[in-house]
Amino acid sequence: MCVETGQEATVPDHTALWRRVPNWPHWTVFDENLGRLRPSSIAFEDNQNGSAMSAFLEGHGNTVQEVLVGHESFGVAAVTAGLVRSHGLSIVHDPLDGLPSHVEVPGPKPKKVKSALAKAALWVVEPAGVSD
């Protein structure tokens, strides 16, 4: 499958978006309301270099292990494409060298949106050491 940078990803709503979550500084919280560890809302901010929040599309050419190369202690949290779109965000292909599944998620991310994504996110891989 060949996709162009900047092309809208026309993936089904149930497709998972993987977001890398560092363990240091840690971006995780224990949510007593949900009874589980989850990413903080700060894990769903845009990059400080001005680019949009990045993620990876499940099933689009990369395993989760490949996504974590060079970031071995990070975790990976998943939200669905449908949830992302329901908050008015886009999913745009941004393939990188060796990471064809890489996407950007442009669009405004007020606290309400970041919080909704953080609370819905499920771990594919927990960040190292955060549950100790």
Next chain:
Amino acid sequence: MNAGVLHLGTQAYQASAWGHDDRFEPTIRLAREINRTFNFVSGTARLLSEVDSPLLSRTAVELSAPLVQKIQLFGSAVFHAGDELAAASSPLVRQEAARLAVHFAERALERISDPDEVAMPTVLQAPSGAIQFEWHRKGIDLEISVLPSGRIAGYVESEGHEPREVDLSASMWEIAEELNAVLRR
């Protein structure tokens, strides 16, 4: 355990030294031991010297040793969550975070007599350099961010209410109800 009391708000204490009184020597020793335990000698001085707080303007605030410990643990969470947290944050953010930490401690002092009843927040550093305090308990999600600009932003979600973002730079009153709830175990 009644380990004595410690006077805060004295000139000596604000000058980064413990107020000295023979009656309080056991507590001072305990406090110093706590400081050593948490590698926090400079942190305590910084926490209490960088902030303009009503707590420090009182002339005879008496704190039990466990409560002193709790405040220091709180400060420790702010300042020693990691070297990265302190190193990557601007002095202004650290100062505001310290002010916030003391503010929380004051609220705990006002409302909660048993320090073991104070619920500590998770302290995180955002990519923006902001320091964020989070509580997610009792059906409330409360996030307070000290931004690099020095502005303090709050976000609250609670059952039966619309989520709201509030500017807390001048006052915490808009989240007082939720803050009091999440601070209490």
